[in-house]
Amino acid sequence: MINSSKLEYQNTDFDSYVEYDTVANEILGKASRFTGINVIDLHSIDIINYFRLTYNIQFINYTKAPPIFDSYRERLQAQVPKLTDCIKMVDPVFSEKTSGFTTIVSGEYVVFLNLDVVDKSPQRYIFTVLHELVHIYHHLSNKYIRNLFANSNVEEDYPIFFNEYENQANYIASILCVNDWALIDNLNNEMTFNELCTEYQMSGPAVYNRLKNFLQHTLQLNRYERSRVLYNYRYNNDFVGMHTIVRIWITETDIM
Incomplete structure (x- = not known):
């Protein structure tokens, strides 16, 4: 319910x-x-x-x-x-x-x-x-x-x-x-915050909070770094910073 x-x-x-x-x-x-x-x-x-x-x-x-x-x-x-x-x-x-x-x-x-x-x-x-x-x-x-x-x-x-x-x-x-694999793929391909919302039919707050948990628990960012990267990604359209974080994680885990 x-x-x-x-x-x-x-x-x-x-x-x-x-x-x-x-x-x-x-x-x-x-x-x-x-x-x-x-x-x-x-x-x-x-x-x-x-x-x-x-x-x-x-x-x-x-x-x-x-x-x-x-x-x-x-x-x-x-x-x-x-x-x-x-x-x-x-x-x-x-x-x-x-x-x-x-x-x-x-x-x-x-x-x-x-x-x-x-x-x-x-x-x-x-x-x-x-x-x-x-x-x-x-x-x-x-x-x-x-x-x-x-x-x-x-x-x-x-x-x-x-x-x-x-x-x-x-x-x-x-x-x-929006599952973890989809997030990793889309962020690695420099999809913007608004494009994520449109692609997965989610509101801005929903995508923002989904990413907060993803960055902290999947990519293992500390809360300060998570907040900084996510704020710039959403409000400053800085998909390069987000892309860099994801690329580093992919390289370290050799997952893709």
Whole structure:
């Protein structure tokens, strides 16, 4: 479940990041084998389609107002069939509380998605889908956690005990949005910050925070150097500095 007032991206410690990266890579590997697309080339839409075609999932969109199918929604429907087919009207208070949540009904996963989010931020809608799919893959296979989800009431205040699972889903979803291999390749080829946002349909803050964790935990930069390189990359369009850091890491690890 995503609470509409919570942030998707935060700093995390190294051990936790390794755990999240491991789960994300499991999903990426399975999606790559299923779709025939190399991990480095996977995008959010490919991962969503992998889950849609291999898991028993029903997607239900809820909205507080009659939806207007703009060009983005039409493209989304073309990219991910069945994702926006079902639409239900709900009380505005309910719509404003959550961006999405998942439950299980008669053995079927049911993912509820706030369609109003599309108007505010198409990128957030895609992130919400990935977040809920991570819950299905990583959490709902656990009976104890599944019961917590089943007994929660999304109309009440955000349950404190959910924070751990929500943070896990957020971190893993952020890696699925743009995986480490894709980041290394694109930064090595001097892709700009804004080009990253466009390529992976992510907001500026989402890419910025994804890069913060990537630079600190994958490339092992200290926080001062990470902040300096990332600030110049985003605000001064200094892709050369970022490229240099990535090239040094590639040379030292002999990974490409």
